[in-house]
Amino acid sequence: MSDINDIPSGLGELRDRVGNLERGLADNTATTKRIETDTNEMIEMFRSWQGAMKVLETIGKAAKPLAAIVSLAVAVGAYFAHWKGGK
Secondary structure, eight states: OOOOTTHHHHHHHHHHHHHHHEEEEEEEHHHHHHHHHHHHHHHHHHHHHHHHHHHHHHHHHHHHHHHHHHHHHHHHHHHHHHHHHHO
């Protein structure tokens, strides 16, 4: 059985262990907040890239018919140039 004199030393050890846990928890909390900040920056960057990709996709969709119209205009212009110039 434990002696009554062992209780204060046991409490001191327990106090030290709780202090170590509190310091470890504070370090862990600081690290978690730092990682959250870094992660938020990455997520913001990916969202901006996603927006840029949507814009480029829209431009690409518009470019296909525009290229066909330009090709048709060039072909018609070449036909008339050949017809008028005879070459």
